[in-house]
Amino acid sequence: MRFDRSHTAIRDILLDLKKEPLKKNKSFIQITLLLMAVTAIAAQHIPNFKEIPVLCYHNIDIKPARENELRISAFHFEQQVKALYDSGYHTILPGQLYDHLTKGTPLPSKPVMLTFDDSHETHFSLAAPVLEKYAFRGVFFIMTVCIGKKNYLSAQQIKMLAERGHAVECHTYDHPPVINITAEQWEQQLDNPVKKLEAITGKRVEYFAYPFGIWNETAIIELKKRGIKAAFRLTGKKSSTEPLYTIKRIIVPGTWSEKYLQKEMARAFPQ
Numbered sequence: 046m047r048f049d050r051s052h053t054a055i056r057d058i059l060l061d062l063k064k065e066p067l068k069k070n071k072s073f074i075q076i077t078l079l080l081m082a083v084t085a086i087a088a089q090h091i092p093n094f095k096e097i098p099v100l101c102y103h104n105i106d107i108k109p110a111r112e113n114e115l116r117i118s119a120f121h122f123e124q125q126v127k128a129l130y131d132s133g134y135h136t137i138l139p140g141q142l143y144d145h146l147t148k149g150t151p152l153p154s155k156p157v158m159l160t161f162d163d164s165h166e167t168h169f170s171l172a173a174p175v176l177e178k179y180a181f182r183g184v185f186f187i188m189t190v191c192i193g194k195k196n197y198l199s200a201q202q203i204k205m206l207a208e209r210g211h212a213v214e215c216h217t218y219d220h221p222p223v224i225n226i227t228a229e230q231w232e233q234q235l236d237n238p239v240k241k242l243e244a245i246t247g248k249r250v251e252y253f254a255y256p257f258g259i260w261n262e263t264a265i266i267e268l269k270k271r272g273i274k275a276a277f278r279l280t281g282k283k284s285s286t287e288p289l290y291t292i293k294r295i296i297v298p299g300t301w302s303e304k305y306l307q308k309e310m311a312r313a314f315p316q
Contacts, residue, residue, distance in 0.1 A: 099158040099294040105167040112299025128303035130179040139252040164191040169202040186216035186254040189238040207246035214252040223264035
């Protein structure tokens, strides 16, 4: 981390606090200045916050009756993945993006993140094999209420996804909008799902996708309190104070051609 004026201010305030007996008013002013300096440093971690393309898929089907925002055929999905591969894109995982945004860790050329919501079984049987065919890795946001149910991922499939290098992260217990989650419900909707997924995969779960892509400030507070490092939205604007908790994604409808997908990526994530 660069040692700049903000760090010097923190050092001077701490030394001053150690040298002199605290007086009430002076103490309040010093602590306020300390908090301001810490906030300034935190802001420096993400000076420009260049948005990386993050794509969101839902159900993948062999021959869907209809393709839309929540459903894409296996054929069109592979055509899109192949187009990204042929265009020189490299997939990244949330930890890589987090390190890039907070530490400046370099990313591969033409980075893209491919995310999959709602625990569909076809994420394992159809999506993962296509990704691996092109040496890509995906991010699977799991709602744990579905685990083991018909047409949804089993615990063993989730474990295998993690073992094969994909990321397994949290999408709540049963998909409520976070704006409707009460203080008492966060244990059910986040704490317990995180523990369950960590028990299945043996890996830390530190990233979150908002159900319906909707976020609010209260949710960000709860996520931070519980050790979530970053979260992904679909709608609304990026938070000016907490950009790590409002990382943009776009849904990829099954109706998009490969050419139109890349056009939308360029529009939504200008480089």
